[in-house]
Amino acid sequence: MTETAVGSPALKANPESKSQQAYAAVKARIVEGTYTPGYRLVLAKIAEDLGFSVVPVREAIRRLEAEGLVKFERNVGATVAGIDPTEYLYTMQTLSIVEGAATALSAPLIDSVAIARARAVNEEMRECLEHFDPVRFTALNQDFHSVLFEHCPNPHILDLVHRGWNRLASLRSSTFRFVPGRAQESVREHEALLQLIEGAADADTIEKAARRHRAATLDAYLAQAKQ
Amino acid sequence: MTETAVGSPALKANPESKSQQAYAAVKARIVEGTYTPGYRLVLAKIAEDLGFSVVPVREAIRRLEAEGLVKFERNVGATVAGIDPTEYLYTMQTLSIVEGAATALSAPLIDSVAIARARAVNEEMRECLEHFDPVRFTALNQDFHSVLFEHCPNPHILDLVHRGWNRLASLRSSTFRFVPGRAQESVREHEALLQLIEGAADADTIEKAARRHRAATLDAYLAQAKQ
């Protein structure tokens, strides 16, 4: 009766739940910039766009709220979480700590191939400095750091790092657009970091270096914002 | 506050959403130990207990999942997240990092009154050592550390610390029950921490001390578990 449709076995692969799909879809739109900060996320609208009911969309929104990507107000609705300077400060400071730790924990596990890859990325960034393209530069920056922290054996810490980066994704270009001078310094610090890792420096040294690297970007931003 | 007395009028203050209520209720039951690790959280059952529909309960469960308090499997259901040794390791390590940072950031803002309070708590812990009561000891331990990190000016970091502690709440007694020797050492380290803060030691020193304090508990546990 229920016609179990065994006919198409291959399609069975990944019928991810609609909540998941909705989550991925909305998150993608936020990260990629289709939904800009402040954009109002109306459940019914999104549900219609995706062809779902509102229920899975609701769940997706709540998950995004938990990650800090959207702001939610009861009986009012959800909006894409902009990042005001204060939020930026908090997020960067937190990221400096968890990313520093992740990088230090990851360092002993990074093989020379990965180092080479990171160095190549950093080289691209250096080239990028001339015909300055902030968006590309920021993307490469994330690639670079990913190589450094992705080997972190503690998944909790790694997750926190990812969340921090996601949180900042809505800014993308902004950071380096606002603080152009910082970009060059950044590239230099990257090379220094690589040498520390290659040289098997002790964990504390690497952690501090990674943390200060991020903190320096934050400071540069703050100095800029002051004026 | 035993009942949610629907009759109460004019209490416009907190008509909290049922999702919130469900979240709080389930979380409380987990933290207080009514729902032990592995306990199966059946949506319909919980909904009935609370007198709600399943929808708000669902949302609550998902939030708890995001916090790591429950494990959720699609089309199967949710269970209270037990903490196996690996999870314990990850959680404690993460906590050592974020709590260390939170304590260091918090330190300059801790006034002498708070220090005195913390010292009083630690004194209670010391007394607790004789007629050893692991549950009480652990509760006091949390009180003590709360005083130290609650002033942390960065709410994101503070939130991470809280999540870590919640995650460990299901163990409560366990840690110090399993590693009795650790308790005395712990009390001593607390006093040392207080002196660092009183003496306005630099942030890095305090951070390291706080981190090592937690890491030491973890190590003690691991050494014990090995046997």
Added chain:
DNA sequence: TCCATAGTTATCGTATACGATTTCGTACTT
């Protein structure tokens, strides 16, 4: 006796429906 398979049950995932709350526009009063 043990394993494979079909049927049953428990539980989840999502759609639809409706009441509740907020927001916005409009008319009325001062």
Added chain:
DNA sequence: AAGTACGAAATCGTATACGATAACTATGGA
């Protein structure tokens, strides 16, 4: 004319309903 009060529209929050999925049980064959 400006401010306030009322009402309509938009949107959310929750309940109920039903199809879908996976765990469980019983039955038959090797």
